[in-house]
Structures are given as structure tokens and as C-alpha cells.
Amino acid sequence: EAGVVQSPRYKIIEKKQPVAFWCNPISGHNTLYWYLQNLxxxxxxxxxxxxxxxxxxxQLPKDRFSAERLKGVDSTLKIQPAELGDSAVYLCxxxxxxxxxxxxxxxxxxxxxxx
Amino acid sequence: SQKIEQxxxxxxxxxxxxxxxTCNYTxxxxxxxQWYRQDxxxxxxxxxxxxxxxxxxxxxxxxxxxxxxxxxxLFHITASQPADSATYLCALPLGSSYKLIFGSGTRLxxxx
Numbered sequence: 001e002a003g004v005v006q007s008p009r010y011k012i013i014e015k016k017q018p019v020a021f022w023c024n025p026i027s028g029h030n031t032l033y034w035y036l037q038n039l040x041x042x043x044x045x046x047x048x049x050x051x052x053x054x055x056x057x058x059q060l061p062k063d064r065f066s067a068e069r070l071k072g073v074d075s076t077l078k079i080q081p082a083e084l085g086d087s088a089v090y091l092c093x094x095x096x097x098x099x100x101x102x103x104x105x106x107x108x109x110x111x112x113x114x115x
Numbered sequence: 116s117q118k119i120e121q122x123x124x125x126x127x128x129x130x131x132x133x134x135x136x137t138c139n140y141t142x143x144x145x146x147x148x149q150w151y152r153q154d155x156x157x158x159x160x161x162x163x164x165x166x167x168x169x170x171x172x173x174x175x176x177x178x179x180x181x182x183x184x185x186x187x188x189l190f191h192i193t194a195s196q197p198a199d200s201a202t203y204l205c206a207l208p209l210g211s212s213y214k215l216i217f218g219s220g221t222r223l224x225x226x227x
Contacts, residue, residue, distance in 0.1 A: 004158070031213070040123070042204050042217030043159065056214060091158050095213075102213040103149065106158025 002026070004107035006092050012113045018080035021110045025073070025094030032069055033104065034077050035091040043091050043106075049075065050097060082114045117142045121205060121218040128195060129226050136190040136221045138205035145207040148181055148188050153202045153220065162203075163190075195225045 005024040013019050025032050030051050035043035046065065048056040051072040060067065064083070069075040079086055089111050093104040120139045128134050138148070147166045151159035165172040165181045165188065172179045178191040192199050202220040209216050 040219060042119075042206075042219050044217070045214060048214070093158070097213070102208060102215060103161050103164065104159075104215065105161070108156070109158050111156075 004092055004094055004105055006090075006107035006110055008110055009108060010111050010113075012115065013082055014115050015084055016081040018078065019082050019112060020076055020078045021090050021092075021112075023075045023077070023092030023107060025075075025092070026105055029094035029096050029105070030072065031095045031097045031102075032075050033093040033095075034067060034075070035093065035106075037089045037091055037109070039088075043093075046077070079112075082112075084114050087112055087114045117209070117216065119143075119205065119207060119216060119218040121203075121221045123219060123221070125222040125224055127224045127226065130195060130197060132195055134192040134195045134199065134223055134225070136203050136223065138188040138190070138218055140186050140207060143186070143207055144183070147208065148179075149206045149215070150177075150179060150188075150190050151204040151206060151217075153204060159204055159217075192223070195223075197225045197227050199223060200225050 007022050032049040034046040037043045047060045047067050049069045067077045089109040091106055091109045093106045095104045118141045149164045150162045152162055153159040163179045165179045167183055176193045180189045202222045204217050204220040206215040206217045
């Protein structure tokens with residue numbers, strides 16, 4: 001079974017440029033998460049989707065970040081414009097909401113460097 | 116406010132010894148607690164889940180304890196191997212939601 005797929009793995013951009021990250025969750029997982037992870041820290045939730053619906057986006061900086069999950073499968077996270085402080089690893093995870101314990105399966109992440 | 120604490124200093128042990136990692140939390144009453152492993156350049160990988168009514172959980176060389184009175188979980192790796200070297204994260208659900216809050220992780224280094 002394929003795991004969570006993310007692309008690109010690495011991205012280097014200059015500040016004020018836009019950037020987008022793509023995630024394909026595990027087949028059958030209806031819940032999808034985007035996390036941000038800074039060096040030496042644990043993942044921090046940005047947004048959670050149940051199927052196509054964003055059910056928790058309270059930590060998403062909506063002035064510059066946006067996300068979508070069309071058809072309830074793949075998802076895209078966008079930053080526009082990027083700032084220096086956005087340099088981090090962006091992780092995508094998925095889970096099956098039928099489990100009551102929210103065990104999450106993570107992709108390898110996209111390491112973003114903003115210059 | 117709710118807080119999760121894991122030792123930020125790396126744990127450096129000799130191969131074959133037991134590694135013990137700590138996760139402390141405050142202002143939480145989690146129904147369960149999870150442990151994840153994260154290798155450099157990779158996403159976290161789920162290892163074990165322990166529920167509030169369970170004192171101990173085992174999986175091969177891994178053992179997790181959960182003390183809701185002390186608000187602490189201990190994660191043990193017995194007969195540690197260099198391949199166990201990684202960062203270990205604990206995670207707790209926020210209230211009754213599916214939102215997991217992660218600790219900052221503890222790095223384990225197992226010397227051959």
C-alpha cells in the first residue's frame with residue numbers, strides 16, 4: 001500500500017513569491033491534515049479536512065495561506081506571498097475517521113526555504 | 116494553558132541498554148496518548164497508542180506507560196540498537212476532538 005505522497009520534496013524561493021505544495025493521502029483515508037514543522041519542534045496543525053470540508057483551519061494564516069481539497073482526495077497548500085519566516089517543513093498526513101484515536105500517517109514533507 | 120514537555124536534550128546511550136523517554140503534560144486530561152518516531156528528512160511514523168485506562172502497552176521491544184495522576188508517559192526501548200536512533204514525539208488529543216498536539220520530541224542516539 002502506498003503511503004502519503006507529497007511533492008515537491010524541496011523548494012527554494014525568494015520572499016514575496018508564491019509557492020504550492022501537493023499531497024495525495026492514503027487511499028480510503030477521508031481525513032487530511034497539513035502541518036508545519038520548525039526545526040527542533042513538533043508538527044503544528046495548519047488545517048484539517050474531513051472529505052472536502054475544512055473542519056479546522058483556526059491555525060491557518062489566512063492572509064497568505066490557502067488550501068483546497070477538491071473531490072475529497074488530493075490537497076494543495078499555497079502560500080502567497082511567502083515570507084522569510086515561512087521557511088519550515090510542511091507535512092501532510094491522513095487518517096481514517098472511523099478510528100476513534102486519530103492515528104495519523106505522515107508524508108515525507110516539503111522543506112521550504114525562503115530567501 | 117495546555118502544555119506538553121519532552122526533554123529537549125538528546126539521550127545518548129550504549130547499544131543494548133534500555134532507553135527511557137519522558138512525556139509530561141499539564142492542563143490536559145487526554146483519553147489516550149500516542150508515540151511517534153521521526154527520522155531526519157522524513158515524516159513522523161506512528162508507534163504506539165495507550166489509552167487512559169491502560170497502565171502499560173507493549174509492542175516488541177517497545178513499552179509505554181501512562182500515569183494519569185502524574186500526567187506522564189514513559190516510553191521505553193529495551194535492548195536498544197543504533198537503528199533506534201531517531202527523534203521520538205509524543206502526541207495528545209485536544210479535548211474530545213481529533214486534533215493532536217505534539218511535543219517537541221526527544222532525540223535518541225544509540226552508540227554501537
